[in-house]
Amino acid sequence: MRPSNSLWQGNFGYWQNNFIHNNILVIGYTGWKGFQSFGRGVVICDVDTKVTHSTITSLDIVPFTLQFLPSNLIEFYLRSLRDGGFISQSMCSSMISSILPSVATYNPYQDILLVLKAEHQIEVNFLHKLKITPPDCYAQVYKRWSEFQPSLMP
Template identity: 85%
Template sequence: MRPSNSVWQGNFGYWQNSFIHNNLLVIGYTGWKGFQSFGRGVVICDVDTKVTHPTNTSLDTVPFTLQFLPSDLIGFYLRSFQDCGAISQSICSSMISSISPAVAT
């Protein structure tokens, strides 16, 4: 019997929470160095492989790249995904309108 998910235990089988937990220092360092250089912004984490099965991120190697995106480039970055068809226009517009004010405050 599978135990139920809870706020404290996380979502079982959802690899992103474990991935962030295991790489928090490098993600935080990227954010801090970016903030010191450019001010407010976001950290973009691009996972190089598609995880289609349950992954134990503490044991399995999951290659990824990190970059800091200053707040004035967030809209441009999201629009570039919209232009190449990676995300739909309505999703991109809602992301830009919700992420930009969050980063500003």
């Protein structure tokens, strides 16, 4: 999902790491709440396309939506992206063959599978052995609920 002017992760034009860092609590909250309700799956984050501009800083507010997608719906979701022209057939097949085994084996108590989607760009992130675990993220957001309103709904 790197813009064409990006040289390497963390350099000019690559906003994903900073975005994940700034929003890890709500991403972890969504992952843990989804796991408790549906079992294993992925967190889908649909990011407003303006974040792909190189002017994004840690102080900018970036609009996004989060949802948890249970493992039994991942293949359907990726195929719908392919059918909608968001990803190619080969990319769809590649993502399915890499995501499904990861969903089956990740540790939901320490890890999150995150799909970042910004317009026609899609990036899959395996957030592994997090210092703040998904259950901790859930507890922090739950405890400080008013800080996260109205972006999250109960």
